Amino acid sequence: AQSVSQHNHHVILSEAASLELGCNYSYGGTVNLFWYVQYPGQHLQLLLKYFSGDPLVKGIKGFEAEFIKSKFSFNLRKPSVQWSDTAEYFCAVNAGAGNMLTFGGGTRLMVKP
Amino acid sequence: DAGVTQSPTHLIKTRGQQVTLRCSPKSGHDTVSWYQQALGQGPQFIFQYYEEEERQRGNFPDRFSGHQFPNYSSELNVNALLLGDSALYLCASSPGTGIEKLFFGSGTQLSVL
16 A cells, blocks of 8 residues: 655744655555645645656646656645745645545644744 | 535534534535544545445445435444544545545544543
8 A cells, every 4th residue: 555754744934945845655656646735724725736747746826846756756845935835735645546645644834924 | 616515614522422424525526535634644535435335445444434425415424433533524526536626625623522
């Protein structure tokens, strides 16, 4: 069974700092990769997804992620964070048939104004 | 256009009781999945319903059961509640069983005392 690891559980940044959140998965076959964001009290929202093609994926709100197949990684980046990016971020993997997602444990990001 | 709606938003039960959570999918969606999100963890897949049948199931005991109605809405039932069942229960809907357009609800927070 696949698993997803997010190594940073809590990240604190100042506004305008650059962000990189790590995500590694364990699955040898073809995968679909996702990053979701969960703002306090709100539902999970899709930031970006990778199915195939260009391994550098751009999403909403200035976020991007790079799929590195050899490293089984899908790290999330943003050049300059804002206070409004304070939220919890989840990496997720879909492998095989159906739409079951396997989520990482999440990274709680706090951006100080 | 309403998104995925879940009811109730909060629920308190005691050990041994049974609980039913409800989900109405986004308009145009016919597939419903349920996830459990324990505090400080990522969501874990419980099961998926399509055409009123359970199609996929995660690693959850038989105490967790579900149902899908002809109007595509769904219920999650948990019997013999344990303290460890305390969690946020998320419903996600999609058009068909593919992964491309998965939308999450805001969840039902279940507390078991």
